Amino acid sequence: xxxxxxxxxxCGAPLQVPHEVRFVTCRHCGVCLEIKQTESVVYATQIxxxxxxxxxxxxxxxxxxxxxxxxxxxxxxxxxxSKLDADPFLMMFCGAMIAIAGLIVAVATLVGQSGxxxxxxxxGIAGVGVFMTVSGIGLKRAFLRGENAYVxxxxxxxxxxxxxxxxxxxxxxxxxx
Ligand SMILES: [Zn+2]
Numbered sequence: 399x400x401x402x403x404x405x406x407x408x409c410g411a412p413l414q415v416p417h418e419v420r421f422v423t424c425r426h427c428g429v430c431l432e433i434k435q436t437e438s439v440v441y442a443t444q445i446x447x448x449x450x451x452x453x454x455x456x457x458x459x460x461x462x463x464x465x466x467x468x469x470x471x472x473x474x475x476x477x478x479x480s481k482l483d484a485d486p487f488l489m490m491f492c493g494a495m496i497a498i499a500g501l502i503v504a505v506a507t508l509v510g511q512s513g514x515x516x517x518x519x520x521x522g523i524a525g526v527g528v529f530m531t532v533s534g535i536g537l538k539r540a541f542l543r544g545e546n547a548y549v550x551x552x553x554x555x556x557x558x559x560x561x562x563x564x565x566x567x568x569x570x571x572x573x574x575x
Contacts, residue, residue, distance in 0.1 A: 401415065402417055421453070457565055492530060497530075500522075
């Protein structure tokens with residue numbers, strides 16, 4: 399864990415604070431500090447107790463909402479995604495088999511000179527097979543797009559939840575000895 403070294407603005411005690419933590423309570427004097435960070439400097443400012451409480455309540459609410467959203471997102475994707483994933487493959491496979499069979503029959507009919515009617519019918523069946531395969535590919539691409547959207551949305555929520563639990567979790571700075 400990356401630690402930032404700061405100094406308590408009230409009592410001057412040196413504190414070590416995990417990098418992602420925004421608020422700490424000084425162990426020495428009990429003051430509430432907000433950790434601020436510029437590109438080169440990390441420093442602490444004293445904040446009013448009431449602001450900190452309000453912020454914590456807001457963060458807890460956001461955390462609850464995000465957890466709920468994550469649950470819904472997961473259960474939706476489990477239902478829709480698994481269905482979309484299984485069907486295209488079957489369609490592509492059956493379509494390809496039908497297309498190949500249709501073509502073989504068409505060629506055999508042509509070679510055997512059994513009349514154009516048979517050739518046209520066999521080619522028609524092959525066409526249905528090709529259509530099924532193309533539809534299957536379209537569905538597969540829709541599945542992949544949906545999966546991408548699901549994964550990136552899930553990542554965003556998970557990232558925010560991590561930030562929130564870091565902010566709500568360890569809020570006591572440790573005094574450097
Ligand atoms: Zn202090």
